[in-house]
Amino acid sequence: MQEFSSSSPVRGAIEDLERSQFALYRNVCDETGIVRKHLNVFVNSDNVRDREGIDTTLKPGDVLTILPAVSGG
């Protein structure tokens, strides 16, 4: 869990992840910086794909969750 003190877009949180935990960042984003297609980024209960993508603004108290799609076979 990582806490951010000021409002910023999801993009800022992902860039912070790139700086602080690169191996984890590489699991989330490909080399072009795009969130991998089987991963979902939620702000609280909203998938950012249904809002402004990684430009969705985070407000104080928001919880950012990165969740892989679940599949099997």
Place this chain on the structure above:
Amino acid sequence: MAERVVLTIGTRKGVFVADAAKPRRSFALRGPFGPGVPVYSTLIDTRGTPLLYASSCNPFFGMKVLRSKDLGKSFQEAKSAPAFPKDDGRALINIWSLEPGAGKKELWCGVEPASLFRSIGGPEYLAAILAQIVAAGRDAEVDAIPIANDRVHAHPAGTRLPLARVFMVADALNHFGTTTHRPALHAESRRMGGLDWARRTATGHRHTAQ
């Protein structure tokens, strides 16, 4: 220590390792290793203390390289894997081939989209094995990288491409050019002792299945 025969097997659910005493009467099978995702290429690197490598092609979390220092009793994810620079605009889709290169440190990696990566060597070799793009072709993927002496031949995979495909060929200084002449591959193969690529694969210590 008695001599052992080690066989690496790439599958859609990870890499398996089979080993046996030299007479090969029976093999013990270990695995699967990795996160349960396809392994399209494995490599047993016997240039020094034996190292086992496996490409781990994870559609969720990206491409990784697994490495074993204990002849396949365990595998760890290497600290780095092939990756295009951000401004290239491409992202790795699969790692199709791993091959040893010159000396004891160089390692080659053929990927999709069609590019070759080469290890940077040096003291960080064991941790950061793959770093540099040395060539990029026009086709979808680089499938096989036969290497003889100090020359490299890379050719795209056949499954998605017509027979008249483009080969990338490097000279001794790793200057890459393209050719459509497959005979060049056979000419180089003869320098490997008369074995063509198929036979070299069949007699080598590597097997990849899906």
